[in-house]
Amino acid sequence: MTLESVADRYAVIGNPIEHSKSPQVHALFAQQTGQAMQYERLLAPIDRFAERVHGFIAQGGRGANVTVPFKLEAFALAQALTPRAQAAGAVNTLSFSAEGIKGDNTDGMGLVRDITRNAGVPLRDRSVLLLGAGGAARGVILPLIEAHIAGLVIANRTQSRAMELAQQFSHSDVPVSSAAFEQLDQPFDVIINATSASLDAALPPLPDGVFGPQTLAYDMMYGAQPTIFMQHAVGHGAKVRDGLGMLIEQAAESFFVWRGVRPDTAPVYQWLRGQL
Numbered sequence: 001m002t003l004e005s006v007a008d009r010y011a012v013i014g015n016p017i018e019h020s021k022s023p024q025v026h027a028l029f030a031q032q033t034g035q036a037m038q039y040e041r042l043l044a045p046i047d048r049f050a051e052r053v054h055g056f057i058a059q060g061g062r063g064a065n066v067t068v069p070f071k072l073e074a075f076a077l078a079q080a081l082t083p084r085a086q087a088a089g090a091v092n093t094l095s096f097s098a099e100g101i102k103g104d105n106t107d108g109m110g111l112v113r114d115i116t117r118n119a120g121v122p123l124r125d126r127s128v129l130l131l132g133a134g135g136a137a138r139g140v141i142l143p144l145i146e147a148h149i150a151g152l153v154i155a156n157r158t159q160s161r162a163m164e165l166a167q168q169f170s171h172s173d174v175p176v177s178s179a180a181f182e183q184l185d186q187p188f189d190v191i192i193n194a195t196s197a198s199l200d201a202a203l204p205p206l207p208d209g210v211f212g213p214q215t216l217a218y219d220m221m222y223g224a225q226p227t228i229f230m231q232h233a234v235g236h237g238a239k240v241r242d243g244l245g246m247l248i249e250q251a252a253e254s255f256f257v258w259r260g261v262r263p264d265t266a267p268v269y270q271w272l273r274g275q276l
């Protein structure tokens with residue numbers, strides 16, 4: 001019997017999918033932890049996500065990561081949801097078992113781990129400014145609250161979306177509010193850019209006063225060069241970090257959900273950084 005015939009099958013499902021680094025990341029995790037598993041890329045036609053998932057389950061699939069543009073469909077498809085997937089309103093990790101399809105969301109935990117462990121910046125009792133109100137922003141709010149931050153302010157280009165998001169989390173233990181960019185007049189300990197502005201080399205219109213010497217400015221986007229947001233933050237004296245660590249940490253959290261084993265993310269981060 002070959003390893004392939006006994007290995008559990010996992011996949012990342014998206015459209016497009018060729019660019020995904022997840023197969024290499026999970027192969028490194030599996031090698032490191034001695035887990036017998038295969039991990040492949042699956043392209044789902046835009047209108048056939050559920051069919052693709054059921055096809056993969058029929059072929060023996062045990063779990064899947066879900067990427068653009070299917071995270072909301074994965075949320076709808078799941079028969080059970082973890083609290084963090086429920087709060088995110090989106091699913092990036094599916095587990096398949098006799099009980100059915102379970103949906104989870106590991107993106108926010110990935111961000112929190114990257115900030116607290118890899119960047120060594122504590123979140124407890126820290127003030128956090130979240131830029132953006134799309135899927136990525138929504139997914140990180142519950143994990144930030146669970147990390148016991150002092151308070152969260154959300155600012156977004158379309159202000160009504162930030163207000164709606166703040167309203168959704170208004171009953172949590174941590175104060176969550178929204179503000180217009182021009183109202184921001186205090187430095188924050190951590191500023192998280194969860195907008196896609198950096199993709200267009202654009203900057204959210206942040207007043208200079210939000211940056212202090214202790215501020216960590218985190219861009220969820222990543223690349224070979226610092227993003228325009230990171231360059232701007234450095235110019236205002238902040239420490240900066242891009243979203244590559246979040247990407248690796250969310251993968252590690254999915255791996256843990258499926259296999260119950262935590263891989264060492266540091267060597268995988270180094271390897272992937274070298275590939276950019």
Ligand code: NDP
Binds near residue numbers: 156158197
């Ligand atoms: P969405 O399309 O759901 O949301 C985009 C957000 O960006 C909205 O809040 C939008 O504001 C805002 N925005 C877009 N353009 C501009 C601009 N020019 N100026 C100011 N605000 C702008 O995207 P996602 O939430 O899914 O993703 C956001 C980013 O996070 C992407 O760059 C993505 O690559 C990254 N990401 C990284 C991950 C990682 O592991 N590192 C994981 C997930 C996401 P408005 O509401 O006004 O349209």
